[in-house]
Amino acid sequence: xxxxxxxxxxxxxxxxxxxxxxxxxxxxxxxxxxxxxxxxxxxxxxxxxxxxxxxxxxxxxxxxxxxxxxxxxxxxxxxxx
Amino acid sequence: xxxxxxxxxxxxxxxxxxxxxxxxxxxxxxxxxxxxxxxxxxxxxxxxxxxxxxxxxxxxxxxxxxxxxxxxxxxxxxxxxxxxxxxxxxxxxxxxxxxxxxxxxxxxxxxxxxxxxxxxxxxxxxxxxxxxxxxxxxxxxxxxxxxxxxxxxxxxxxxxxxxxxxxxxxxxxxxxxxxxxxxxxxxxxxxxxxxxxxxxxxxxxxxxxxxxxxxxxxxxxxxxxxxxxxxxxxxxxxxxxxxxxxxxxxxxxxxxxxxxxxxxxxxxxxxxxxxxxxxxxxxxxxxxxxxxxxxxxxxxxxxxxxxxxxxxxxxxxxxxxxxxxxxxxxxxxxxxxxxxxxxxxxxxxxxxxxxxxxxxxxxxxxxxxxxxxxxxxxxxxxxxxxxxxxxxxxxxxxxxxxxxxxxxxxxxxxxxxxxxxxxxxxxxxxxxxxxxxxxxxxxxxxxxxxxxxx
Numbered sequence: 250x251x252x253x254x255x256x257x258x259x260x261x262x263x264x265x266x267x268x269x270x271x272x273x274x275x276x277x278x279x280x281x282x283x284x285x286x287x288x289x290x291x292x293x294x295x296x297x298x299x300x301x302x303x304x305x306x307x308x309x310x311x312x313x314x315x316x317x318x319x320x321x322x323x324x325x326x327x328x329x330x
Numbered sequence: 331x332x333x334x335x336x337x338x339x340x341x342x343x344x345x346x347x348x349x350x351x352x353x354x355x356x357x358x359x360x361x362x363x364x365x366x367x368x369x370x371x372x373x374x375x376x377x378x379x380x381x382x383x384x385x386x387x388x389x390x391x392x393x394x395x396x397x398x399x400x401x402x403x404x405x406x407x408x409x410x411x412x413x414x415x416x417x418x419x420x421x422x423x424x425x426x427x428x429x430x431x432x433x434x435x436x437x438x439x440x441x442x443x444x445x446x447x448x449x450x451x452x453x454x455x456x457x458x459x460x461x462x463x464x465x466x467x468x469x470x471x472x473x474x475x476x477x478x479x480x481x482x483x484x485x486x487x488x489x490x491x492x493x494x495x496x497x498x499x500x501x502x503x504x505x506x507x508x509x510x511x512x513x514x515x516x517x518x519x520x521x522x523x524x525x526x527x528x529x530x531x532x533x534x535x536x537x538x539x540x541x542x543x544x545x546x547x548x549x550x551x552x553x554x555x556x557x558x559x560x561x562x563x564x565x566x567x568x569x570x571x572x573x574x575x576x577x578x579x580x581x582x583x584x585x586x587x588x589x590x591x592x593x594x595x596x597x598x599x600x601x602x603x604x605x606x607x608x609x610x611x612x613x614x615x616x617x618x619x620x621x622x623x624x625x626x627x628x629x630x631x632x633x634x635x636x637x638x639x640x641x642x643x644x645x646x647x648x649x650x651x652x653x654x655x656x657x658x659x660x661x662x663x664x665x666x667x668x669x670x671x672x673x674x675x676x677x678x679x680x681x682x683x684x685x686x687x688x689x690x691x692x693x694x695x696x697x698x699x700x701x702x703x704x705x706x707x708x709x710x711x712x713x714x715x716x717x718x719x720x721x722x723x724x725x726x727x728x729x730x731x732x733x734x735x736x737x738x739x740x741x742x743x744x745x746x747x748x749x750x751x752x753x754x755x756x757x758x759x760x761x762x763x764x765x766x767x768x769x770x771x772x773x774x775x776x777x778x779x780x781x782x783x784x
Contacts, residue, residue, distance in 0.1 A: 265742070268741070282746040291562050
């Protein structure tokens with residue numbers, strides 16, 4: 250499973266209810282669309298850190314950087330490299 | 331006039347710090363004085379004068395606070411509106427308020443209605459809150475209400491110029507009147523927490539160790555998130571922690587008291603319509619609490635009593651002047667007893683050993699994460715969606731669920747729709763499509779039956 254699929258699985262398992270997983274696309278806005286609320290974002294950051302074994306600095310937790318699967322993948326890839 | 335009771339320290343020679351913004355820049359009382367004077371000139375050039383009604387629509391900042399204070403100085407009635415308010419909701423507020431102007435993010439003034447309204451004398455500001463008719467409603471707060479509250483807070487909590495107050499709540503919430511006014515009136519420092527910082531508890535936890543605020547006033551949800559994500563420990567302890575807006579569950583409260591073991595805690599209570607009207611100082615012992623804390627006793631400027639159905643009725647100086655341009659709604663909210671106006675709070679309260687305890691609501695208003703929400707407002711907005719024919723909204727286990735009939739629509743599409751209509755904290759958690767909604771014998775939606783679909 251690649252990272253984007255892993256991120257999607259995390260989102261569908263604990264954060265987003267959908268009838269059909271295809272509704273959640275890699276570029277679906279997550280935060281600016283209201284799909285994730287402010288408390289979910291905090292939980293999502295914690296889950297991403299554990300899953301990918303990375304750590305975000307407090308100032309890096311900028312909502313714009315977590316607004317889609319694509320964007321989350323970018324920030325995670327940067328962290329892991 | 332209210333401004334004369336809060337402006338003793340706002341003068342050109344006071345170089346003490348008045349404000350820290352969210353980037354931790356410091357601004358002195360002298361700078362605040364200068365900024366208010368500059369804004370006053372601009373307001374006058376724009377024909378904004380005493381009893382004009384102005385919407386303040388911007389994120390929290392030094393400049394934003396100066397605008398708010400300038401309104402109070404000039405007795406311009408202000409309506410603080412969150413920077414993240416969706417366009418549709420802002421339009422509703424513009425229309426229903428009949429405001430004369432709006433000051434928006436870049437501090438530019440846009441004129442709306444020319445005619446001044448006949449607003450109650452002594453009005454200070456209008457705080458918009460969720461409305462059961464489906465539209466937000468504006469609570470008119472008087473100068474007298476804010477003056478009585480500020481005076482009482484200054485004494486009860488002994489606020490001095492050595493204090494730093496955290497201003498976490500947005501300006502459109504009544505909680506922020508404590509931080510701003512009792513802080514400034516006593517020459518204290520105020521730390522303004524804007525939307526970006528308010529949502530990033532990890533950063534907030536780091537910053538508060540630098541600012542070391544001595545006083546906190548926030549909802550229990552905020553304290554819980556600070557404990558969970560803000561890395562709180564005993565190295566930093568405020569001297570005073572006030573909470574209000576919802577029940578603080580005993581387990582989390584004990585955890586906070588254990589971390590902040592030198593802090594004095596108070597539970598404050600009161601709807602936006604009366605601001606704080608009861609208070610309770612928690613015991614200072616280290617003993618864990620075993621039961622829900624009372625809302626306590628009446629503040630000296632407020633009067634309280636129970637109706638025959640145990641609804642808390644509130645009177646006194648902090649009472650709102652009414653809902654803006656909503657005479658019927660205002661009349662419904664008050665009851666007259668012996669020629670005195672009392673507000674029907676909708677809260678069911680029990681008195682044990684002279685202390686009041688909050689028990690429940692007598693209507694469909696809910697509290698989610700400390701936010702006051704009318705489920706009818708969500709239902710009303712959902713009906714604007716082309717695929718929704720009928721809708722019922724319920725609140726169960728801290729989650730808002732919308733059940734609807736019409737054409738089945740993806741949850742993602744419905745959430746995105748809600749984001750364009752509602753404030754973020756009102757967006758429902760989930761949506762359930764049904765072929766029909768259960769009705770009772772009167773043909774009305776049977777809300778009690780809806781739980782079975784969750």
